Amino acid sequence: MPRPRRTQISVEDTPFYHCCSRVVRRAFLCGDDKFSGRNYDHRRGWVESLLCELIDVFSIDVAAFAVMSNHLHVVLRIDIETANHWTDREVLEQWHKLFKGDELTQKFVKGELVEAHDVLRLKHTIATYRSRLCDISWFMRCLNEPIARQANQEDNCTGRFWEGRFKSQALLDEVAVLACMAYVDLNPIRAKMADNPEQSDHTSIQLRIKAALKGEQPKNLLPFIGNERKNQPKGIAFSLQDYLELVDDTGRIIRDDKRGAINVSSAKLLTRLNIPQDHWLKLTTEFGKLFHGPVGTLQELTSYCEHLEKRRRHFASCCQHLKAG
Template identity: 75%
Template sequence: MPRPRRTQISIEDTPYYHCCSRVVRRAYLCGYDSHSGRNYDHRRAWVESRLLKIAGIFAIDIAAFAIMSNHMHVILRIDIDTANNWSDREVVELWHQLFKGDELTHKFTKGELIEESEIAILKHKIATYRSRLCDISWFMRCLNEPIARRANQEDQCSGRFWEGRFKSQALLDDAALLACMAYVDLNPIRAKLASTLEGSDHTSIQQRIHCAAKGTQPKPLLPFIENEQNNLAKGISFPLKEYLQLVDSTGRLIYEGKRGAIDKNSASLLTKLNIPHDNWLNLTSNFGKIFHGPVGTLEELTCYCEHLEKKRRHFINCCQYLEAG
């Protein structure tokens, strides 16, 4: 039985969560449907555009994404500090970019006089909006619902476009985060939709590679930062170059169907993460099959389960893939 989303989110343990949405019946409603002969590939651009737009509104960062023919993956980072630092006016103005609001909230943003009897109501609304703007469920709702309505309008039909619930899993440490990012970034390679990362359309890795060639990083995505940089900087604390090299060499092995270890030049990141080399290809090829719940070492997993009052024994066997020795 599905668990309430609030029992899967523990900011105390991690801000990172891997989310996945599938279209109904696993049909190719965002790609080429051989059954009907129709091509819906243009809808992948809809999803990417909407995803990057709402990331600029929510206090939620995108670490990685891949939009496929019948599903999408996105790795999100909840930024509680940013949400808490917004002024009340900023919160309401951001909310109005997503929803119409009401007469009271529009009076507030226009600087009009708020009656004393309305102040408590307004404060409650602002607190609710602030909470929702750093909530993964509201993020996915604001991503999925407009796409569903637009697709149904194009198809001249009604009903569900996405499956009822998106899947989410906590990524409890750096090894879990980067392994999942590589798994997401390599989706088109595994599906044989692309032969190179540069040719993997509608993915975060394509954006990172294009920007890296210019010496920059894509603004819509959570950046990679060096460990020695300012500890207050927000980002993924590993060198971008090492990550791109590792994912590129992994992708070549997967696409060509080769067996073997990652070369030494690309394996330095695995050493830092303490991920056994023999496990890496299995992780990046079968992450979704191996892990059906939170991902991390036994120590991290134990803390997460204690905070959410879960029984960790359901997930223990998966820890071996992220632990050496």
């Protein structure tokens, strides 16, 4: 029986979560459907465009994404701090970018006087919206529902488009985050949809490479900020260049279907994280098979389960894949 999403999210342990949605019908989300002979590549653009819109609304960052033929992946970071620093007016302005709200919220945003007997109701509404704007379930709902409606309209049909609820898993440490991001970024290469990361359309890695060629980072993705330090801005505490080189090297090995070896120059992150190359290749090619729940060391998994008041440490056997060996 599916667990409520609130029993799977523990921001106290990690702000990072990997989410995946898969279509339920035989027709592809995107790409070529061999049964109908139709091509749905344009739908990948729908997803990427909507993702960019939602990033501007929610207090949730996207670290990685990949839109595949019949499913999509996103690695999200919940930004509680930003949501808590929004003023009441800013919360409503953010919410109104997607939803109309009600007469009371519209009145407040316009600067009109709110009657005393409506103040308590307004504060409750603002608190609800503030919570939703840093809620993964609401983020995925606002991503999946419009895509489903648009696809159903295009296919002239009704019913489910997505395969039930989206799947999510907590990424409990930097090894889990980095491995999951690389796994997501390399999806098109493993599926033989692209020969290299820069040709992987509608993925975060392609956006990062295009921006890097200009000496920049994509504005709509969580940035790499270099090594961890005091008073650092929000972001991923690794070097962007190290990550791009590592993903490129890993992609070449996967594409050529050989064991291969990762160049010393692009293995800086593996050395820092104490991950052997064979472990890294296994993680980035089989992440979805190896982990069906929270990802982290046994100690981190124990803490995560305690905070969520789980009696059993499910998926504890998977922790061995994150050991240095």
